[in-house]
Amino acid sequence: xxxxxxxxxxxxxxxxxxxxxxxxxxxxxxxxxxxxxxxxxxxxxxxxxxxxxxxxxxxxxxxxxxxxxxxxxxxxxxxxxxxxxxxxxxxxxxxxxxxxxxxxxxxxxxxxxxxxxxxxxxxxxxxxxxxxxxxxxxxxxxxxxxxxxxxxxxxxxxxxxxxxxxxxxxxxxxxxxxxxxxxxxxxxxxxxxxxxxxxxxxxxxxxxxxxxxxxxxxxxxxxxxxxxxxxxxxxxxxxxxxxxxxxxxxxxxxxxxxxxxxxxxxxxxxxxxxxxxxxxxxxxxxxxxxxxxxxxxxxxxxxxxxxxxxxxxxxxxxxxxxxxxxxxxxxxxx
Amino acid sequence: xxxxxxxxxxxxxxxxxxxxxxxxxxxxxxxxxxxxxxxxxxxxxxxxxxxxxxxxxxxxxxxxxxxxxxxxxxxxxxxxxxxxxxxxxxxxxxxxxxxxxxxxxxxxxxxxxxxxxxxxxxxxxxxxxxxxxxxxxxxxxxxxxxxxxxxxxxxxxxxxxxxxxxxxxxxxxxxxxxxxxxxxxxxxxxxxxxxxxxxxxxxxxxxxxxxxxxxxxxxxxxxxxxxxxxxxxxxxxxxxxxxxxxxxxxxxxxxxxxxxxxxx
Numbered sequence: 001x002x003x004x005x006x007x008x009x010x011x012x013x014x015x016x017x018x019x020x021x022x023x024x025x026x027x028x029x030x031x032x033x034x035x036x037x038x039x040x041x042x043x044x045x046x047x048x049x050x051x052x053x054x055x056x057x058x059x060x061x062x063x064x065x066x067x068x069x070x071x072x073x074x075x076x077x078x079x080x081x082x083x084x085x086x087x088x089x090x091x092x093x094x095x096x097x098x099x100x101x102x103x104x105x106x107x108x109x110x111x112x113x114x115x116x117x118x119x120x121x122x123x124x125x126x127x128x129x130x131x132x133x134x135x136x137x138x139x140x141x142x143x144x145x146x147x148x149x150x151x152x153x154x155x156x157x158x159x160x161x162x163x164x165x166x167x168x169x170x171x172x173x174x175x176x177x178x179x180x181x182x183x184x185x186x187x188x189x190x191x192x193x194x195x196x197x198x199x200x201x202x203x204x205x206x207x208x209x210x211x212x213x214x215x216x217x218x219x220x221x222x223x224x225x226x227x228x229x230x231x232x233x234x235x236x237x238x239x240x241x242x243x244x245x246x247x248x249x250x251x252x253x254x255x256x257x258x259x260x261x262x263x264x265x266x267x268x269x270x271x272x273x274x275x276x277x278x279x280x281x282x283x284x285x286x287x288x289x290x291x292x293x294x295x296x297x298x299x300x301x302x303x304x305x306x307x308x309x310x311x312x313x314x315x316x317x318x319x320x321x322x323x324x325x326x327x328x329x330x331x332x333x334x
Numbered sequence: 335x336x337x338x339x340x341x342x343x344x345x346x347x348x349x350x351x352x353x354x355x356x357x358x359x360x361x362x363x364x365x366x367x368x369x370x371x372x373x374x375x376x377x378x379x380x381x382x383x384x385x386x387x388x389x390x391x392x393x394x395x396x397x398x399x400x401x402x403x404x405x406x407x408x409x410x411x412x413x414x415x416x417x418x419x420x421x422x423x424x425x426x427x428x429x430x431x432x433x434x435x436x437x438x439x440x441x442x443x444x445x446x447x448x449x450x451x452x453x454x455x456x457x458x459x460x461x462x463x464x465x466x467x468x469x470x471x472x473x474x475x476x477x478x479x480x481x482x483x484x485x486x487x488x489x490x491x492x493x494x495x496x497x498x499x500x501x502x503x504x505x506x507x508x509x510x511x512x513x514x515x516x517x518x519x520x521x522x523x524x525x526x527x528x529x530x531x532x533x534x535x536x537x538x539x540x541x542x543x544x545x546x547x548x549x550x551x552x553x554x555x556x557x558x559x560x561x562x563x564x565x566x567x568x569x570x571x572x573x574x575x576x577x578x579x580x581x582x583x584x585x586x587x588x589x590x591x592x593x594x595x596x597x598x
Contacts, residue, residue, distance in 0.1 A: 177458050185444050188433045196431040199393065200507065201419035201448030256435070322490055325498040325525075325532040326483060 020169075024161050032157050034269055036229050039164035040222050041265035045250050046171040047218030051103075052247070053255030054175075054184065055211035056191030058111060060243040061102045061118035064125045065095040065216040067238030069223020071129070071136060074233045077145040084147035084154065084163070084228065091220035099216020106208045122240045129235040141234030144227045154228035164225045171218050175258055178214075187211055248292055254304025263303045346371040346515055346547045352391055352401030354384075354571075361387040362398070363571045369515070369549055374541055376562030376579065377551045380591060383568040385551045386428065389517050393425045394418050405515065420448050422514030428523055430504045432492045439488040441503050442478060445510030446471040478510045481543050482536045498529040502536060509540045515547045522557060530554070534561055555583060555592065567591070 024032055048062045069091035076087045105117040129136045136142065146155035154160045178184040186207045189197035194204050227233050245268060253264025275284040299306050345368035354362040362384045369375045379385050390396040392403055394415045403410045405423060413421075424445075433441050449467065479485045482502055487495065492503055501521060508516050521537065522530040534557055541548045552558050558565055559579040567574040567582050569591040575582040582588050 174458060180440070181458070182443075182447060182450050183458070185433065185436075185440055186447060188436060188440075189444055189447075192431065192433060195395065195427070198415040199395075199419065199425055199427070199431075200444050201416055201450075201511065202444075203416055316494075322487060322495050322499065324496045325502065325529045325536075 017169075020165050024158055029157060032161055033229070034273065036157070036161045036164045036225075038262075038265045038269045039161070039168040040226050040229065041246070041249060041269060042168040042261050043164075043171045043218050043225070044222040045246055045253070045261040045265055046168075046175050047215040047222070048246050048250050049255060049261055050175065050178070050187070050218070051211045051215040053250060053257075053260070054178065054191065055187040055208060057103075057106050057208055057211060058115045059102070059106075059118040059212070059215070060115055060240055060247065061099075061121045062215065062219050062246050063238040063240070063242035064102070064122055065099055065219025066223040066226060066242070067125055067129070067233075067235070068095040068098055068216075069220035070227040070233040070238070071142070071223075072220070073147065073224040073227040074137075074142040074144045075135065077147050077228075078142065083149050084224070085149065087147060088167075088221055088224050091224045092217040093220075095220025095223070096213045096217040099212040099219070100209050102216070103209050103212030106212065107205050119240055122238075122243060125238065126235055129238075136235075137233075139235060141232055141236075143232050144230070147228055157229075160225065160229040164229065167221050167225060171221070172258060172262075174214070174218075175261075179258070183207075183210065248288070250302075252292065252295060252302055254302030254308075257302070257304040257308065259307070260302055260304035267303070343370040343372055345369060346406060347392065347549070348402075348404040349388065349392070350402045350404070352388065352398045352403065354387055354391060354396065354398045356387075356396075361571055362391070364401070365568065365571070365573055366401075367566045367573060367576060369547060370564065371547055372545060373547055373564060374538065374562050375547065375549045376558035376565030377549055377568065378553065378555060378558050378565055378582075379568035379574070380553060382570075383553075383591075384571040385553070385568055386519055387571075388568070389425060389519050389549075389551055392418075392517060393423060419511070422448075422512075423517070424448075424508040424511045424513035424515070425517035426504050426508050426519055426521060428520045430497075430500050432500060432503060432507075434493050435491065437489050438479070438484055438492055438495070438503050438506075439475065441492055442475040442484075442488075442506050442510045443471055445507040446474065448511055474512060475510050477543075478506050478540065481540050482506050482509070498525050498533065501525065501529075501533060505533070505537060505540070509544060509546070512544060513546045515549065516541075517549045517551065519551045520553065521550070522552070522554060530557060537561070555579075559583065 023035060027035060044062060044066055047065065048059070051057050051059050072091040072094055073087045076082060076090065102118055102121045106114055109117065130138055146153040148154055148159055152159055154163065178187070186197065186202045189200055189202050190204050190207045197204050197207065249264035249268040250261065252267050253262065254260030271288065272281065272284050275281050275287070295302060301308065347369040350366050352362050352365045365384065365388055377385055377388070387396070391398050394413060405421060410418060433444060451467070476485070479488055484502060484506055487499065492500060495503070505518065505521055518537065522533050525533060537548065538561060550558060550562060562579055564577065565579050565582050566576045567588050574591055575585040575588050
C-alpha cells in the first residue's frame with residue numbers, strides 16, 4: 001500500500017530519532033549517564049501513564065515493578081549466563097503478573113483508597129527484599145554483573161544507553177498504538193466513568209487489569225536497564241518516594257500525552273543537576289514543590305498540555321467554528 | 335416481520351412486575367409492559383415517575399427487589415450491564431457522557447466495543463482479524479455519522495462541539511453499536527426547540543436505517559407524540575396508561591398526573 005502521508009509527516013520519526021542517535025556521540029560520560037537515566041524514566045513513566053493517565057487508576061506502586069525488574073536482572077546476572085534479552089523477558093513477565101495482583105483491589109476500590117492499597121504493596125516489597133536477604137542482599141542490595149548480547153555488554157555505557165533508548169522507543173510505540181486503538185478507547189472510557197464504559201460494553205475488570213499489566217511490564221523493563229546501568233540494586237531505590245517522584249514527573253510532563261512522559265523524565269533528571277551546578281542543590285525540592293503546585297492549579301495538562309494548547313490554537317486560528325445541529329440533507333439511495 | 339395474533343410485532347422486551355425501593359422509598363411499584371420489536375416506543379411521565387429507574391433496571395445498573403426483564407424471550411435477571419450490551423441492549427444517559435479530548439470518530443468507535451473479539455497482543459501488534467474488524471467498525475461508524483449528519487465533524491475534538499452536537503454524538507455512539515434495543519434517556523434534555531426537532535429527526539432516521547427498537551424516555555409529551563407509535567405512561571412508579579400517544583394523552587389519569595386536571 002502506498003504511503004499517503006506528506007513528506008513532512010514521513011520525515012517526522014527520522015527527525016525525532018536523529019538526536020537519540022547523535023546525542024551519545026557528543027556527550028561526556030556523566031551526561032551520557034544522565035541521558036540514559038532519562039530514557040529509563042521515560043519507560044517507567046509511560047508505564048505509570050498507562051494506568052493513571054489513560055485508565056485513570058491512581059497507583060503509587062510503579063517503583064515496585066521497577067524494583068522487581070531490577071532484582072530479577074541482578075539475580076539472573078549473578079546466577080546465570082543468559083543474555084540480557086532473557087532477563088528482560090523474565091522481568092516483564094514477573095512484573096506484569098505482580099502488577100495484575102496489585103491491580104486486583106482496583107476492581108473494588110478507587111481514588112485515594114486504592115492509592116493507599118497500592119502503597120501497601122510498596123511496603124510489602126520492601127519487607128520481602130529486606131527479609132529474604134540471602135536472595136536479595138537485604139538492605140545492602142546486590143551488585144549486578146554486566147549483561148548483554150555476547151561480547152557487547154552493559155559495561156560499555158553506550159550499550160546501556162542504546163538499550164535504554166530501544167526500550168523507551170518501544171514503550172512510546174506501545175502507547176501510540178494504544179492511543180487510537182480499542183484498548184486505548186476502553187481505558188479512556190474507564191477513566192471517564194465505569195458507567196460509561198460498561199454501557200458501551202467495555203469490561204472494566206479486563207481494562208483495568210490490562211492497564212496494570214502493561215504498566216508493570218514497562219516498569220520491569222525499566223528496572224532491568226536501571227540495574228545494569230547502575231551496577232547495583234538496593235531497596236532504597238524502590239520506595240514509595242520513588243513512585244511519587246515518577247508521579248510528579250508524569251503530572252509535570254502531562255498525563256495521557258505521549259510526549260508528557262519524555263518531558264517529565266527530562267525534568268526530574270535534569271533539574272536537580274541544574275540546581276547543583278548553580279550551587280543551590282537544596283533549593284531544588286522547594287522550587288520543585290512550588291512548580292508542581294503552580295502546574296496543578298494553572299496548567300493541569302502539564303508542560304505537554306501547554307504545548308498542545310498552543311499547537312491547537314494555531315491549528316484552529318483559521319478553522320471555522322463547529323456548527324450547531326443542522327438539518328441533514330436527504331441522501332440519494334443507490 | 336412476524337406478528338402476534340393481534341397483528342402486533344412480537345415483544346423484544348418484556349418487563350414484568352418490576353419493583354424497586356431505594357433507601358426505603360418506593361421508586362417502582364410493580365411495573366409491567368412490552369416493547370414491540372422494531373418500534374419507536376415511548377416511555378413518558380412527569381419528573382420522579384420512575385422512568386430512569388426502569389432504564390437502570392433494564393440495563394442492569396440497578397437490581398430490582400422483584401420482577402423480571404426478558405429480552406427476546408431470554409430472562410436477563412442476574413446478568414450484568416456488559417453482558418446485556420453484548421446481547422444488544424444499549425443506552426444513553428440524561429447527562430452527556432463522552433470521551434473528552436478525543437474525536438467524534440473515537441467516540442463513535444467506542445460503540446463498537448461490544449463486537450471486540452481480538453486479544454491484547456493482536457490489538458497492539460495488529461492482526462488480519464483485527465484489521466478486518468477495524469474496517470468493518472469504520473464502515474458502520476461512517477454510515478451512522480452520515481445518517482446523523484456528523485460526517486464533516488468526525489475528526490473534531492468533542493470538547494469543541496456545541497451541546498446539541500455533543501448530544502448527537504452520544505446518541506450516535508449507541509447507534510454505532512448496531513443495537514437491537516436502544517434506550518434513550520431524555521436525549522433532548524437541555525436543547526432548544528429547533529435542536530430538539532432536529533435531534534428527533536436524526537433519531538428517527540437512524541432508527542429506520544438500522545431497524546433497531548428504540549425506547550425513548552421523555553417527559554416532553556409533544557416529542558413522544560411526534561415520534562412514537564406506542565407509549566407507556568409512568569407516574570409515581572406505576573404504569574398509568576398504555577397505547578398510542580393520542581390514546582394515552584386522552585386518558586383522564588394521565589391528564590391529572592401531568593396537568594392536575596382531567597379535561598386538558
